[in-house]
Amino acid sequence: MAEELVTDSVKDYYGKVLSKTDDLKTNACVSIEGSAKIAKHIRKAIAQVHDEVVIKYYGCGLCIPTTLEDMSILDLGSGSGRDCYILSKLVGKNGHVVGIDMTDEQLEVANKYIDYHREKFGFAKSNVEFVKGYIEKLGEAGLKDNTFDIIVSNCVINLSPDKHAVIAEAYRVLKEGGELYFSDVYADRELSDDIRKHKVLWGECIAGALYWKDFVDISKKVGFSRPRLVEAGIIEVTKPELKEVLGDAKFVSVTYRMFKLPKTEKPASQVIYEGNIEDSEKEFKLDYNHIFCAGDVVSVDSDISTILQCSRLADEFTFQPSAVKGGASCSPKEEDIVDPFEYLAKGGPSKGACCAPSDNSKGGCC
Template sequence: MSEVNSVSSSVTEDTIKDYYGKKLGCTADLKTSACVFKPGKLPLAVREAIDLVHKEVREKYYGCGPVFPPALEGTSVLDLGSGSGQDCYVLSKLVGPEGHVVGLDMTDEQLAVANKYIDYHTKLFNYATPNISFVKGYLENLQEAGLENDTFDIIVSNCVINLSKDKHTVLQEAYRVLKVGGELYFSDVYADRDLPPSIREHQELWCECVVGALHWKHLYKLAAEIGFSVPRLVTASLFSVDQKEYKDILGDAKFVSVTYRLFKLPPGSGVPSTVVYNGGIDSFEEEFQFDHGITFKKGEECHVKAELASILTNSRYKKYFTISPGERGPCKCAKLDKDPFEYCAQRGSPKGCC
């Protein structure tokens, strides 16, 4: 299997389970900033939902970026590598009582914390019945965990896919369980180069989601092989590994935490189209930032290229847009294979997590 599809390392699943189940007691125990999330300028509804999550769940949270895309109400969401359940409980609040959230994780200790607070959050959110569940399973075999084809509107993952050696199978499984028009919205760590095999053997840096990182360009190759839309960069931030013993191992390699969105679209769908954003997405009433370079303003007539037209037509975003034939108004387009390191440099991004 090629470097694009898999990453060779002797680090085992048991090592990772032990790291997150026994070695780490709380967020402060992490050795690097790769899996540290800072809320930043999240929408108010997201920040309020995070504040509602039980303290024990928050204290055992390990993630590198926000995984709360817009327009979640009433949707079905799967969180790959849900850990203690923080993102799932935030999503539980955002999807509302008519939506449903499933968290999947392989670590018993993390699942125990997540399951412990289902009733607590159900009552806190004033839901008649829980809209959330947690299952034990592996990213590479979602069917074994009982997750069937074409089930979810959205899949999220927060700094977890890097823990798998077989990235191709993980993304292929995500594609399988998404509905047509569904979205994979995830954050993870990427490198500015192909890392040498010797570096990938470092157990602690692997468990911290650093040395399992792909060169960012490889994600585009994987997405194309599997059938996803072209990955769209949403946001990115550089981070540094400052400990001398780690810096000596990593050498000149640089790392960035990136949030991407990919869609499962019908084959051959989409033609250039004119679109108007009508508002209606909570927290994005006047303008909706779709990716790093495209923002739709309410009431503005513009046109989009074929793939984005297909995304807007087939996804949950359809009800928020008027879509018609032709190419009227300015073109809403952005560089799709955007270098995240270049993006950070252009924005003057401070070092830190996204």
């Protein structure tokens, strides 16, 4: 399907065909994260979002990282504004949130409740704004280089006909040390033309899914750090007419995080999580394989060392040379997995964090 046709089809699907989450025909655009996994302060923020904004929400994961106070955040494909309003609460009155979307109907809902949420959160002036534009062309929407601390995106990049442009634009507008934290849909293979041309499968976040290897290649070419896999879940397509089109192709929804890091890496080091992140006092999860227990000395490679020292997470850790002796020291229990299909085939999350397993044998922080 030509790029213009894809864009028009997606606009129509999210602006006119869908009116609520129940209208979706697959679980690709439904959150993979259960409420039990959501931190208390985030659950409180979600509860304050207006019902109409929530009803119009479509996404394959809750894209809300930690350590957000006073941050400047961009939401790619912000839709009705649900994630933006959650972030608005979490960044506080001195933070700033921008949502960009191309769909008039979604933007109308989002803009309708700016004052509602400002009053709900007790802010003297709103810290959130919504702009109309395309996530492949952030410059045309007035978004400048090195502007944002964090970019989030919730099951939207797959809807773009030019993923390379989206990821490159995200890299451009991030500050050095900034993070792209996002959920999206990936395929286990290159998809056929029959799938790529299917309008419903485009709207359902399936037909536009990248082959996961292509995503990794694009990210590397653009300049991002190696993608860190946070969570993944299988996408089930049950409607016979859609399954027939898809054939043997398999799909997953994945939350990745990537950072815009300086060209010179930090050396491998030992790090100690201080335990000061709200609702993560006992442990901090960087990705599925790096879960830092408060007070533990953990050996990390140069990639993780650079992420922790050069991002907003630096204040949450103490750093020391990797050669330092004494005290308990540990490291991740397995090699990092980027392939979400391999990750799920091996049973999903790592069974232990950095310290010794607890009595229930499931691992975790002591």
